Amino acid sequence: MLSTWVAVVPVKPLGAAKTRLRGAVPRPSHPGLVLAMARDTVAAALACPAVARVVAVCDDPLVRAAVTAAGATWLPDTPAAGLNAALAFGARAAGGAPVVALTADLPAMRPADLAVVLAEAARLARRAFVPDLEGSGTVLLAAPAGVALDPHFGPGSAAAHLRSGAVRLDGDWPSLRRDVDTAADLDAAADLGLGPHTGEVLCTRA
Numbered sequence: 344m345l346s347t348w349v350a351v352v353p354v355k356p357l358g359a360a361k362t363r364l365r366g367a368v369p370r371p372s373h374p375g376l377v378l379a380m381a382r383d384t385v386a387a388a389l390a391c392p393a394v395a396r397v398v399a400v401c402d403d404p405l406v407r408a409a410v411t412a413a414g415a416t417w418l419p420d421t422p423a424a425g426l427n428a429a430l431a432f433g434a435r436a437a438g439g440a441p442v443v444a445l446t447a448d449l450p451a452m453r454p455a456d457l458a459v460v461l462a463e464a465a466r467l468a469r470r471a472f473v474p475d476l477e478g479s480g481t482v483l484l485a486a487p488a489g490v491a492l493d494p495h496f497g498p499g500s501a502a503a504h505l506r507s508g509a510v511r512l513d514g515d516w517p518s519l520r521r522d523v524d525t526a527a528d529l530d531a532a533a534d535l536g537l538g539p540h541t542g543e544v545l546c547t548r549a
């Protein structure tokens with residue numbers, strides 16, 4: 344399999360991220376949990392044979408250091424412009440290579456599931472997205488070489504990506520589709536099998 348995709352992973356500053364998840368682990372560990380999920384997401388993307396490189400779009404120094412140590416690179420966020428601006432910026436920086444955007448809250452993601460999705464997206468040669476397990480959000484948006492990513496993440500993003508002309512990919516990929524917004528999602532991700540960083544943070548849970 345050719346390693347052609349540039350994975351773009353947006354991460355908010357840790358102190359501001361994943362507000363719906365607060366309390367899932369003892370309070371001082373919340374930023375640690377957000378960072379661990381981002382690290383596991385980045386590591387799984389790096390381990391996918393179809394992914395050439397991973398770029399995090401982030402302003403947090405701890406996130407930048409962690410992704411650099413893992414073998415990824417980072418780009419600065421666009422001040423106050425939000426998630427879609429961050430993704431569009433990261434995608435443009437890929438210089439026309441195929442781009443896959445992944446949210447940074449996929450701590451159960453398996454590289455093999457990502458590889459299957461990217462093979463399908465490459466076969467389609469069109470923008471394509473994978474909804475979260477609930478079906479209303481989006482965990483992955485892919486754009487082939489030379490095609491703008493045109494991200495529409497946010498509430499109701501699955502419908503928005505469909506309206507924008509992207510193909511919906513609805514396969515049986517729970518490890519990829521289990522994004523973690525709430526404590527219940529975290530438990531569900533743990534049942535699927537967490538990456539090592541998130542697993543370690545959960546070990547500290549009372």
Ligand SMILES: Nc1nc2c(ncn2[C@@H]2O[C@H](COP(=O)(O)OP(=O)(O)OP(=O)(O)O)[C@@H](O)[C@H]2O)c(=O)[nH]1
Pocket residue numbers: 353354355359360361362363364400401402420424425426429446447448524
């Ligand atoms: N770089 C960057 N990443 C963002 C921004 N907003 C959200 N993200 C990231 O986008 C992904 C999906 O966002 P959400 O699941 O809504 O995460 P969130 O906003 O941290 O979570 P809540 O506070 O619970 O809404 C996560 O990886 C976030 O870190 C932003 O403005 N800039």
Ligand SMILES: C=C(OP(=O)(O)O)C(=O)O
Pocket residue numbers: 426446475479480481482495496497498499500501522524
């Ligand atoms: C930003 C998104 O994530 P969530 O709905 O999980 O906040 C999205 O699904 O587009």
